[in-house]
Amino acid sequence: MDEFLKAALEEAKKGYAEGGIPIGSVLVHQGKIIGRGHNRRVQKGSVVLHGEMDALENAGRLPASVYKECTIYTTLSPCPMCSGTILLYGIPKVVIGENKTFMGEEALLQSRGVDVTVADDKECFELMQNFISEKPELWNEDIGV
């Protein structure tokens, strides 16, 4: 597995161990991780800190020029909120662990010129499947269902 996707998966596993929703993300700039995060709905009672949002928040305030040289890695296809955030900051590249559990706004991202890669990773998928079978109501809450 790609080292950065692996780092995102490690974040997802941390979230799972905390009793949270196991989706993780890292923001990478010039070959270096500058922000790591995972979904914090359970841990912080947050409705905005999806994995990608948490990674961006943890990266802190950055010049626009930095975002425009970044790649964001996420274990699961980004929802409308996270996709919108990628568009807001002009992050040009997204690497996704899997999109079989949930298909996010990949088409919207691509229509705006974002480079989207899906790894179709088995471990990312199985982690989500295990979680959803254990806590389906929490997963539904996270995607507004």
Added chain:
Amino acid sequence: MDEFLKAALEEAKKGYAEGGIPIGSVLVHQGKIIGRGHNRRVQKGSVVLHGEMDALENAGRLPASVYKECTIYTTLSPCPMCSGTILLYGIPKVVIGENKTFMGEEALLQSRGVDVTVADDKECFELMQNFISEKPELWNEDIGV
């Protein structure tokens, strides 16, 4: 002015008084404000807490059915992040103070069936214009420019 847009404007003014970006928002359910917020980039060093996001965060974790009966009021046209969040939670109605300072993703929202109303409010506009003339770099940072 509509009472809820006025409440959003009060939030924006609070943000301005704190030295922050003066954009405010309220989430309204069945005629009652259930979340209030304003942009917290300066106050919390946050890159995700735009006004709308802060209002949603302050409303806390809600059942999907509640979001689907809400209207979100915001003093400024919602950016891609905030628009994506409105789509994620299925908020059916958005009332916007003004969109002359910044045109957000109103067309995307409408294409997904969201009811978008623009009040074209002079006070919302002037607050942003004053702020931008004072701190243009902060405004640019907030919209990823």
